[in-house]
Amino acid sequence: MNTLGRNQRELRFEREVTPASLSAEGSTADQMVAEAISAKRAWVLQLDMMMQHEERDEQRETLRLIRLDELKHVRLLSALPQAKDQTTDDSARPEGVIGYSRAAKLKLRSAEFVRRLYYCYTDAPTRDTVFEIICDDTNNAIRFTLLAQE
Secondary structure (H helix, E strand, O other), rough: HHHHHHHHHHHHHHHHHHHHHEEEEEEOOHHHHHHHHHHHHHHHHHHHHHHOOOOOOHHHHHHHHHHHHHHHHHHHHHHOOOOOOOOOOOOOOOOOOOOOOHHHHHHHHHHHHHHHOOOOOOOOHHHHHHHHHHHHHHHHOOOOOOHOOO
């Protein structure tokens, strides 16, 4: 595989799954929730592609579990009061498969973004929901790290 082409695809996917609010101060919870939902949907598509390219059953099962978490996160985030009607955007479809090491780094970045979202809320049930997503993202970063080492 052409390394330059792969790196360009990875950078493009990184932009898709990294909410703009991660670097933008003063973002509202509404904006952050919308960006998080969009990023989670991009992850579901990326994981579909990763599962199709993975030849080993055990690794494919790990990817399936991570994908289930991402679908759960879309559902949880969509249930938040700040969630706007989100439609699937085909432009967010990844162009290629990213590596496990890159995926681990992006999941940690996702956990950091969701941590910022956590501080937007004061009510315990919403904070608990967002905290669950933080824990899942951190756990999935560890899963990707383990996959990269195999």
